[in-house]
Amino acid sequence: MGYKKNxxxxxxxxxxxxxxxxxxxxxxxxxxxxxxxxFFINLMSSPGSGKTTLIxxxxxxxxxxxxxxxxxxxxxxxxxxxxxxxxxxxxINTGPFGGDCHLEAAWIKTAIAELGTEGMDIxxxxxxxxxxxxxxxxxxxxxxxxxxxxxxxEDKPLKYPLAFQVSQVCVITKTDLLPxxxxxLETLRQNxxxxxxxxxxIEVSAHEGAGLERxxxxxxxxxxx
Amino acid sequence: MGYKKNxxxxxxxxxxxxxxxxxxxxxxxxxxxxxxxxFFINLMSSPGSGKTTLIxxxxxxxxxxxxxxxxxxxxxxxxxxxxxxxxxxxxINTGPFGGDCHLEAAWIKTAIAELGTEGMDIxxxxxxxxxxxxxxxxxxxxxxxxxxxxxxxEDKPLKYPLAFQVSQVCVITKTDLLPxxxxxLETLRQNxxxxxxxxxxIEVSAHEGAGLERxxxxxxxxxxx
Numbered sequence: 001m002g003y004k005k006n007x008x009x010x011x012x013x014x015x016x017x018x019x020x021x022x023x024x025x026x027x028x029x030x031x032x033x034x035x036x037x038x039f040f041i042n043l044m045s046s047p048g049s050g051k052t053t054l055i056x057x058x059x060x061x062x063x064x065x066x067x068x069x070x071x072x073x074x075x076x077x078x079x080x081x082x083x084x085x086x087x088x089x090x091x092i093n094t095g096p097f098g099g100d101c102h103l104e105a106a107w108i109k110t111a112i113a114e115l116g117t118e119g120m121d122i123x124x125x126x127x128x129x130x131x132x133x134x135x136x137x138x139x140x141x142x143x144x145x146x147x148x149x150x151x152x153x154e155d156k157p158l159k160y161p162l163a164f165q166v167s168q169v170c171v172i173t174k175t176d177l178l179p180x181x182x183x184x185l186e187t188l189r190q191n192x193x194x195x196x197x198x199x200x201x202i203e204v205s206a207h208e209g210a211g212l213e214r215x216x217x218x219x220x221x222x223x224x225x
Numbered sequence: 226m227g228y229k230k231n232x233x234x235x236x237x238x239x240x241x242x243x244x245x246x247x248x249x250x251x252x253x254x255x256x257x258x259x260x261x262x263x264f265f266i267n268l269m270s271s272p273g274s275g276k277t278t279l280i281x282x283x284x285x286x287x288x289x290x291x292x293x294x295x296x297x298x299x300x301x302x303x304x305x306x307x308x309x310x311x312x313x314x315x316x317i318n319t320g321p322f323g324g325d326c327h328l329e330a331a332w333i334k335t336a337i338a339e340l341g342t343e344g345m346d347i348x349x350x351x352x353x354x355x356x357x358x359x360x361x362x363x364x365x366x367x368x369x370x371x372x373x374x375x376x377x378x379e380d381k382p383l384k385y386p387l388a389f390q391v392s393q394v395c396v397i398t399k400t401d402l403l404p405x406x407x408x409x410l411e412t413l414r415q416n417x418x419x420x421x422x423x424x425x426x427i428e429v430s431a432h433e434g435a436g437l438e439r440x441x442x443x444x445x446x447x448x449x450x
Binding site for chain 2: 014015046047048072073074075077098099101128129130131132133136149151152153155156158159160161162174176177179180181182207
């Protein structure tokens with residue numbers, strides 16, 4: 001147990017140094033994109049909450065000056081979905097690097113260099129589908145957006161508070177499923193407000209189109225585009 | 226960058242040592258429970274796929290000789306739900322330890338000591354809701370069961386293969402949502418088989434009761450109880 005404890009303390013020490021190095025790169029990305037008039041949005045959620053669909057709908061409404069960095073452990077499925085809309089999407093696969101459960105600022109910096117910043121006014125990062133780890137790593141975004149589908153349950157903000165606390169906007173997705181769910185939107189809203197009273201909360205059904213105007217309105221307010 | 230790279234290699238080295246220490250404790254748990262005639266099942270899934278509900282339904286059908294170790298970052302909500310059924314549930318909160326995204330064998334060992342092994346024939350661990358990290362840590366179970374809800378999309382086995390590969394049984398949940406979803410059960414089944422051809426796949430709607438007999442049948446076959 002002494003060995004295990006010693007290893008744990010080395011792990012924490014190394015992690016703190018990695019987080020510090022990550023934060024410095026994140027700040028550099030944030031400032032550099034701001035100077036170029038590019039607004040950077042980081043989307044986080046559980047697997048399958050609707051991140052790619054929300055980006056697809058956003059591109060359809062706001063046009064082609066959007067680029068996307070896709071984070072996945074395996075596959076380029078999401079980047080392919082987005083390229084069909086005629087926009088540039090760059091896929092980061094963490095699989096070859098131990099299947100990392102989050103994206104780090106250094107990888108975003110490399111991906112931005114590959115994508116190029118010309119002809120872009122909004123950059124989306126679709127983080128790894130995971131309600132835990134991505135919240136711990138600043139990727140340099142100007143806005144963190146958390147998605148949660150009504151299928152996931154009202155208790156998730158209480159059980160995974162950090163992801164809700166680091167986000168300025170929370171999008172409740174798949175509201176078309178509400179007729180079939182024992183689910184209280186009111187309880188979910190209260191639970192989000194308990195852990196992050198300042199969070200802007202909106203509801204969308206991307207497939208039915210409900211709530212998308214409000215999402216675009218918030219984006220235009222935040223980005224000034 | 227040299228500093229970052231050096232830190233990364235220290236991180237990997239420390240992680241390998243931690244994983245090795247974890248595996249030794251996991252084997253010890255597996256053997257010790259087997260000798261006592263206790264069958265140990267590890268449930269993994271994204272947040273909100275229905276792990277607690279599946280345990281609740283299992284307890285209702287198989288009786289009170291089940292104990293549960295609940296993994297959550299914050300709250301004791303799930304343990305409280307299970308204690309209402311008159312069974313013993315022990316909550317591990319990883320929040321105070323940096324919000325860890327998975328459970329490790331050492332914590333399970335401590336939790337088993339707290340719960341006691343008398344009067345137990347099945348032990349469930351409900352892992353942290355996360356499709357990435359828990360798959361990397363052996364907790365000493367005799368059976369790994371992965372849950373995926375039809376709301377999460379057919380592509381998840383391809384995007385998060387490890388969780389599907391370390392599991393012997395895959396339970397597709399919330400099939401009562403199928404009428405409202407553009408979702409193909411056939412494609413999900415094919416994708417699971419692509420990454421793990423040996424996996425037993427079943428479909429349940431815990432709320433409607435569909436498929437639960439098959440789940441209990443599999444449990445009884447595996448556990449011999």
